[in-house]
Amino acid sequence: MSEEQFSILLVDDDEVDRLTVKRALKKAGLRALLIEAKKGAEAITKLQPSGNNLVPVPDTNYSSQTVDSTNHIFDLILLDYRLPDIDGLHLIAKIKELNLDLPLIVLTGQGDEELAVEIMKAGAADYLSKAKIEPKSLAKAIENAIRIHRAEQAVRLANQRLRASNELLVLKNQELERQQQQIKLQNIKLQESYNLKSEFLATMSHELRTPMNAIMGFSQLLLRQYPDPLTEQQQNLVRRIFNNSKSLLDMINEMLDFSKIEAGKLEVNSQKFDLNYLVKLTVEELRSLAIQKHLNLAVDIQLEDQFIIQDLNFVKRTLINLVSNAIKFTEAGEVKVKVWSTDETKVAISVTDTGIGIAPEDHEKIFQAFRQGDQSFTRKHSGTGLGLAITQSLVKMMGGKISLDSELGKGATFTVEIPRKYDV
Template sequence: MSEEQFSILLVDDDKVDRLAVRRALSKAGLMANLTEAKNGADAMSELKVRQNFGGVDQVNCSDSASNYLGHIFDLVLLDYRLPDIDGLHLLSQIKAFNLYLPVIVLTGQGDEEIAVEIMKAGAADYLSKAKIEPKGLAKAINSAVRIHKAELAVELINKRLRISNELLIFKNQELERQQEQIKLQNVQLQESYKLKSEFLATMSHELRTPMNAIMGFSQLLLRQYGDPLSEQQQNLIQRIFSNSKNLLDMINEMLDFSKIEAGRLEIRPQRFNLGNLINLTIEELRSLAVQKQLDLTAEVKLKDSYIVQDANFIKRIIVNLVSNAIKFTDIGTVKIKVWEIDPDKIAIAITDTGIGIAPVDRDKIFQAFRQLDQGFTRQHSGTGLGLAITKSLVTMMGGKINLESQLDEGSTFTIEIPRKYDA
């Protein structure tokens, strides 16, 4: 006996047939709340009332039937032949009223064509009135309700999936809109970046001309053609020359950086003697070390001093790193060491005994316009571009740069580059 209780609408104009169904349900032990309708109009009225949670007159097959007051039916047992309408048309009316219920059609003809027609119209099953018996009826009802509930569960899952898909589609559309906005912003940023680089390049170029003129006239005055200058006049002109040179160095850094940003700085590899280049560059910078009473030394240990790289790039790197080492070292030495890591790779290390760099600041120093002391009262001047340019030049040559440093003990910048530039 089934423990599940069903609310069933029986639609049949024949009182004897309705009684037969009730008896079959009772014998099968099927707990059911049975509501009877004699024609199609009564059936639709019952369905509408139930859908609106109204009360109904009930014929009980179980003491638990009162639990189904106001509950939509679990199943409809529908006679195919009704006095006011046939089963197929009533079935279509039930669907038109948006009542999704399993319907078992009861037919007395036993016509297979009618059965097929009924199933095509959406009936869950059909039974011949002549063959209604308790077990078969109970089995058909249980099966129809079970399948209907499974279909409802599937429909609910599909509905949730549709809602989820719609939500995903909406989110994807929103993401696409945001991506388009980001792309537009990137284009605008790139355009602004390009304009900034062009502005820096133009201004740097324009400023170099008057700076060169100021330095040239200062040098002419220092040569003291005609009347000799007083010591005070010489000091003033020397200051003009020194400050102009500092400004020109900054302008050159800005120009180089703007070229790197704009991708207009080209590498020009050539075969040259690295040892000679190192020694000549050191001699050009020696006066800076002498002014601070620092020892500036170079140690070149190469089996073959000739390499194929951009000589100007390497010279600029040495000038930047050695100048920085001298700037931030007050006592001690600045040393350049060159050696072969392997036959295809060269290392250049610049070591100083200066102020050193804290671990937290080591990544920052290679960022453009970044200086460890950013205040207006900082002791050491500069644009903050030297190391950023150095790293860019090393990268363009296919190399890398490393830093080892201890506060108050000094720093070592080590460059590793291929012996031969690989385009």
């Protein structure tokens, strides 16, 4: 039996029947506070917050006691179907008009079972025959009605909260959809601007290459002292023209490659080639840069199988960018190129220098486009800042990765790892 104390409104015009109910509750040990009403109108009044005089039914030695219960809420109504002023159906309708959500058990006389069923259809929780009221059955009916009613209330409350949450989610989803539409429109505009920028870079780079090649070509003719010999001062000036033109052409080529990568117009063209030969050839092409700065340029190749299937131009461009960068940022010491197999499916190429090094906080930045370790206008080393960004893109396109190990003032090592065979 539940230890909870229930408040019950007992509506019955027969004093004997009311007494029977109270005795049954006492015998069943059900803790209850009763308010009695003899008529329907009186019951409606009792259901108002103002005039509830609750009568406790103690576990032992029943005694009537008046309790102030202003604003008390009932847990249950025990209702006699036949009242002097109103029948059960109309009373239930009036109770509903008060917006009271209470479980209700109908007490019927002999032969009122069909009417009781109609009342249950109208909203009653259960019905009991007065002639068959027993302590256990009455207590069980009351507890079941209250328990089921509370469970239904909890379900309704949960459903209300769920509906409120759903409505809130719908509003949030609508707002998110609106924001997504705005983002899509902004992305479209950004993509258009991005494409225009890439096309502009590609067009300008292509157009600038023609006059730069002409300037370099004429400079080379002059350096050959054709048709007339040049003075030493004139040769020095022409060499400056040629060297600066070459630097500009390198920058233009970087811009052109970068614009092609951004536009997705650069594709991998895999072929089988001798990596050993390509590395040695590329290093020799760059050796003059090292000699000008009195740097030692070393090569260490440890390959059992020197043939790979990759994009030859991508590998060569990657090696050129890393070695030329190492030479550019190294004032004394050496630049070393090492090639080896990491396993049966991959090869690695590292370029190590004894140059200025790169601070740890700049390791990620230097792979960004137009970024260098020194971003100031007074930096010593010129360049577009695209070399490493292009290199990283080329390595990724080959299915590989590039890493950096460096500290400021202690040189740097760039390591590229690529598959032996490009996987289309």
